[in-house]
Amino acid sequence: MKDIRAKLRLPIGSTLLNDDSGTTHSVLLPLEKFGGMVFPYSPNIQVQHQSNYGEYDLSHTNYTSNYFMNSRPPEIAIDGMLTAQTDTEARYMLAVIHFFRIVTKMRTGFNDPNRGVPPPVLRFSAYGDLVFSNIPVVVRSFSHNFQNDVDYVDVFTSSSSTETSQDFVNKMPSAMNIFVSLAVQPTPSKIRSEFTLSKFSSGELVKKGYI
Numbered sequence: 001m002k003d004i005r006a007k008l009r010l011p012i013g014s015t016l017l018n019d020d021s022g023t024t025h026s027v028l029l030p031l032e033k034f035g036g037m038v039f040p041y042s043p044n045i046q047v048q049h050q051s052n053y054g055e056y057d058l059s060h061t062n063y064t065s066n067y068f069m070n071s072r073p074p075e076i077a078i079d080g081m082l083t084a085q086t087d088t089e090a091r092y093m094l095a096v097i098h099f100f101r102i103v104t105k106m107r108t109g110f111n112d113p114n115r116g117v118p119p120p121v122l123r124f125s126a127y128g129d130l131v132f133s134n135i136p137v138v139v140r141s142f143s144h145n146f147q148n149d150v151d152y153v154d155v156f157t158s159s160s161s162t163e164t165s166q167d168f169v170n171k172m173p174s175a176m177n178i179f180v181s182l183a184v185q186p187t188p189s190k191i192r193s194e195f196t197l198s199k200f201s202s203g204e205l206v207k208k209g210y211i
Contacts, residue, residue: 007126047074103122
């Protein structure tokens with residue numbers, strides 16, 4: 001059965017989770033099988049579609065006339081929950097936080113051979129082909145809260161993929177809300193070559209990531 005949970009995936013072939021040798025960083029191992037992150041509980045998702053209109057300034061009239069300017073792809077606001085009731089869940093929570101720290105940063109520094117590369121364009125999917133399907137997005141903002149009214153659990157991780165040592169000592173809350181703002185980032189050349197309103201109306205383009 002197709003997995004229609006809400007998820008954010010890295011581009012195919014991305015090495016963002018890997019170290020210089022191509023091995024997935026230990027702290028990010030819980031995300032390896034997804035190629036990104038999956039919301040374990042159904043999140044709140046808010047989307048607002050917008051068309052921009054200008055106004056004709058007509059003299060001696062009680063009503064203005066509007067003219068169409070453009071349509072903006074919506075921003076997608078997600079309010080999700082993570083829990084840490086087991087060690088596996090706690091490691092996943094830590095990995096998700098670290099994942100969003102990474103995808104909101106560019107490559108920079110004299111020692112980075114890929115310096116100058118911006119944060120990646122992710123793919124957002126949720127709830128099926130005609131809802132949110134493989135939408136190209138960038139993360140505009142990410143926030144999370146560490147509440148003071150929940151229990152905290154110990155999480156130990158290693159700096160190596162073998163996890164034979166405990167280099168990182170952490171505490172994760174038993175429950176946490178995360179808030180993600182996504183901006184749709186289509187490819188201009190694909191829009192010019194693929195888009196027709198008829199194909200969009202039929203759902204053919206919605207399945208390909210248009211919204």
